[in-house]
Amino acid sequence: MSNGLKIGVIGGNGWLGRAIIQSLLDAKLTSPEDLTLSHTGERPARFEGAYWTRDNQQLAGRSNVIVVSVRPADLPALAVDAAGKLLISVMAGIRLDELAVHFRSNRVVRAMPNAAAEVGKSYTPWVASEGVEDRDRFIVRSIFDSCGTTDEVASEGDIDYLTGLSGSGPAFPALLATAMMKDAIAYGLSPDIARRAVNSVLIGAGRLLERRNECPADMVDAFLGYRGTTAAAIEAMGAAGFDAAIAGGLAAALQKSVSMGERS
Numbered sequence: 001m002s003n004g005l006k007i008g009v010i011g012g013n014g015w016l017g018r019a020i021i022q023s024l025l026d027a028k029l030t031s032p033e034d035l036t037l038s039h040t041g042e043r044p045a046r047f048e049g050a051y052w053t054r055d056n057q058q059l060a061g062r063s064n065v066i067v068v069s070v071r072p073a074d075l076p077a078l079a080v081d082a083a084g085k086l087l088i089s090v091m092a093g094i095r096l097d098e099l100a101v102h103f104r105s106n107r108v109v110r111a112m113p114n115a116a117a118e119v120g121k122s123y124t125p126w127v128a129s130e131g132v133e134d135r136d137r138f139i140v141r142s143i144f145d146s147c148g149t150t151d152e153v154a155s156e157g158d159i160d161y162l163t164g165l166s167g168s169g170p171a172f173p174a175l176l177a178t179a180m181m182k183d184a185i186a187y188g189l190s191p192d193i194a195r196r197a198v199n200s201v202l203i204g205a206g207r208l209l210e211r212r213n214e215c216p217a218d219m220v221d222a223f224l225g226y227r228g229t230t231a232a233a234i235e236a237m238g239a240a241g242f243d244a245a246i247a248g249g250l251a252a253a254l255q256k257s258v259s260m261g262e263r264s
């Protein structure tokens with residue numbers, strides 16, 4: 001990335017904003033001096049050297065790329081003229097055409113990172129408006145590569161679907177782990193042992209998938225083929241409606257993403 005890229009993050013003290021900023025700094029994509037970050041309330045004591053402001057128009061004036069990381073419900077109160085700037089929104093549900101009108105920019109990108117940006121492991125799909133140029137695409141890819149892996153996708157419909165699948169995704173293994181913890185404690189294991197066992201399973205399974213880089217179904221098939229305790233568990237979970245529960249959850253997230261865009 002060339003020097004001189006000035007990035008502004010609106011909502012820079014939020015959960016996702018902080019994770020993106022830390023990833024940018026860790027990847028040395030930008031220096032703190034080239035960052036302008038906005039906040040509400042007291043000035044945050046983090047990202048030393050970055051310029052913090054409560055004035056989002058000032059942030060726009062100091063930046064050539066603006067990342068909007070406020071809650072969708074806070075968008076109506078956020079008045080910023082970003083004409084001539086590349087504007088990247090990570091807000092769930094908010095459409096490209098609304099972003100273009102609201103921020104007065106024809107170079108807008110709608111992206112959907114996830115909470116694993118905090119550890120540089122987000123999957124971030126994005127879609128761009130017609131005005132987005134090749135250099136803008138390079139910048140968007142560089143920003144989200146620094147947070148993990150990224151793909152430009154074909155349509156906003158894909159982003160709505162992926163908002164549930166990968167945007168919300170880190171919550172789902174945590175949900176599975178919580179169910180496993182409850183069962184272990186009901187069986188009589190101590191909470192400490194149960195937590196260590198369950199967390200190790202999640203971390204180990206993630207590493208296995210990462211190293212083998214195979215389709216998860218291949219891993220499931222390998223366990224089914226073994227015809228032991230794991231196969232017994234997989235078959236019982238399937239019979240109890242495991243796949244249907246996942247499909248229902250993803251459908252609910254998709255519906256919510258679409259409705260958030262319609263309401264705003």
Ligand SMILES: NC(=O)c1ccc[n+]([C@@H]2O[C@H](COP(=O)([O-])OP(=O)(O)OC[C@H]3O[C@@H](n4cnc5c(N)ncnc54)[C@H](O)[C@@H]3O)[C@@H](O)[C@H]2O)c1
Nearest residue numbers: 011013014015016038039040069070071072091092113115
């Ligand atoms: N957290 C996630 O895992 C995740 C994943 C994907 C997408 N998103 C999207 O990212 C956006 C931010 O989510 P979050 O989880 O970081 O929320 P958050 O509530 O933690 O952070 C939002 C921040 O924006 C600040 N803010 C609100 N209005 C502001 C304004 N006018 N100027 C400056 N700052 C302002 C708030 O004070 C807060 O610090 C949301 O739109 C959400 O849909 C979040």
